[in-house]
Amino acid sequence: MKFLRFFSTFPQPHSPCARMLWAVIACVIATLLAWPWRDFLDPANTAMLYLLAVAVVAARAGKGAAIAAALLGTALLDFFFIQPRFTFTVGDVQYAVTLAVMFAVALIIGNLTQGLQREKEAAQERERQSNALYQLASQLAGALTLEQIEGMTRRFLHETQSCQSQLLMRHGEEMSPVIPGQTPLSGKPYYAVKAALQQGAAQATLDGALHWLILPLHDTPQARGVLVLSFYDVGLLGNERRPLFKAIAALVAASVERLHFVEIAQQAQLQMTDERLRNSILSALSHDIRTPLTVLYGMADTLAQSALPQALHEMADAMRQQTFRLNSMASNLLDMAKLRAGDIRLNLEWQPVEEVIGASIKLLGPALAQHPVSVVLPADMPLLRFDAVLMERVLCNLLENAAKYAAPGSSIRIAVRADQKFAHLSVCNEGSQFPIDRLERLFELFERGDIESNVPGVGLGLAICRSIVSAHGGSIYADNDAGACVTFTLTLGEPPVIETEDEYE
Structure with a gap:
């Protein structure tokens, strides 16, 4: 030897x-x-x-x-x-x-x-x-941008395999180079890139004297990009080198995914920080404002009930209404801050839904004075398990919104129906419509159905409704099928059996 x-x-x-x-x-x-x-x-x-x-x-x-x-x-x-x-x-x-x-x-x-x-x-x-x-993986592990990944990969392939490389990332249906200013692909290489993305598999092509190998960054059609290799030596296309090139593409794909998820994590962290700061500000403002608003409302109510000239009496009554509206807005801000912070405790009890509907209509009597309210309720509607106070808040917000945006004299309809798993409660008005492109965003914070509307409001009512309904395990959505309708669901469950008086005797 x-x-x-x-x-x-x-x-x-x-x-x-x-x-x-x-x-x-x-x-x-x-x-x-x-x-x-x-x-x-x-x-x-x-x-x-x-x-x-x-x-x-x-x-x-x-x-x-x-x-x-x-x-x-x-x-x-x-x-x-x-x-x-x-x-x-x-x-x-x-x-x-x-x-x-x-x-x-x-x-x-x-x-x-x-x-x-x-x-x-x-x-x-x-x-x-x-x-x-191993050396390439060590280098890519420290890459912080796509430009660094592209540069490290290009140097590695040039030094070890004597070939040129280019990293293309997907932007919608198009592919663009990571490094600005690079010549875009055309002809056979361009169509090979399209085929690699559609099939999720490597593609090889010949364009003149230059050989091209297109490697998707994942073996699926949903690849985020492709690694494009070009060389003059046809031997690099052999089966012996393919595993190496695929391993390099896998390393690049892992690095690209890492940067993607790092970016998502950073955005989530920023959103959490923003939400926490916003909730703190909302909580502080609403808590500090409620006390002087309560005092102002009491003073305005006293003036409105006093023996004053007609002009002063009307002014005092207007002050009372505006102060009540500000107090309601401050309450919404405080409630929203508590709900977003998770500071919500449900007092769940089995109870008939018609009672909370009636209480909500009675509570909003003055606001619903110009709108007749009809209630459609099945005779065999079972008991539902919910927090009556919070569910009353949901119905009040929905009824108040329906009244604010409905034409004077138009009716408001409350409809309840049940299927095998859920109870569906809808509040609809006549004449008004939600913007079609904003149906999903209506339930976000500070989002309003009509941004240019003169109707007062800060866009918290529907956001509060969604938080309360979600805490009950339900869902809420808006549509325009029968006017402007907002529907939320509650789980039916198995209500307890109510024993009649004859069973006790």
Whole structure:
């Protein structure tokens, strides 16, 4: 083995002539070493030197040179060491068997040695690739931007694979380079990029003398981008290099995903901070404002009930109404701050929904004076489990909104229905409509159905409704099917059995 390792230090020949020269030199050296011992060694033992020469040639010069060395070694053994010498005539039949066996063994040794050499080279190549991938992964782990990922990948591929690369990211239906100013792809490479994204698989194409390999950053059609490789050596498209390129694309994809989720986490952290700050401000403002508003409302109510001239009486009544409206807004702000902070405790009880509907209508008597209210309720409506105070707040907000945006004299309808799992409660008015493009945003903080409306409000009523309904495990949505309608759901569950008086007797 040490002898073979010594020969492995010599540079490997590449040209056919150099390989044949290795075969000739190895056989000549074996002949020169064996010639002084021609009278003492049996030809079968001398053949071992030629087998060693064949093994050396196979390790360094390849299979073709090993076959040539086997043929030449067999001929030299016959010519110099088998009687009669210096002829190719075999005087004894057993020597003919020796030559045949030597030739066969030489071929086998050459093939085995060549196979071991290929496995060794493949193992060394895999080791180099693994080390290179480890270095690339280490570099990409510290990348903070897509530009850094693109630059690291491009340098790595240029230095280790002698090819050019470009990182393209998806923006809707189009692909754009990460580095601004790079020439966009066109022709066959462009269509190969489209195919790679649609199929989620690597695509290879030829454009002139330049070979292209398109690698999606994920094996799915939803890849965030592609890694584009270009090179002149067609050997890089072989099956031996494909796993390496796919591994590089996987590393790039993992780095891109990491940056994406880091960005999402940062945005979520900023949103949480903003929400916390906003809730704190809302809570502080609403709490500090409610006390002076209550005092002002009391003073305005006292003035309105006093014996004043008509003009002053109307002014005092207007002050009382505006103060009441401000107090309601401050209450909404405080409630919203509590709900957003999770400071809500539900007092859930089984109770009929018609009671909370009636209480809400009675509470909003003055606001509903110009709007007749109709209630559609099934006769067999079961009991529902909810917090009566909070559910009354939901219905009051919905009824107040319906009254504010409905035309004077138009009716408001409350409809209740039940299916197998949920109870659906709807509050609708006639004539008005929600903006179609804002149906989902109506329940966000400070969102109003009509931004340009002169109707007073800050856009908290529906947001409070959604928070309360969500705390009950339900959902809420708006539509324009029968006027401007807001519908929320409550889980039916299994209400307790109510025993009649006859069952006690």
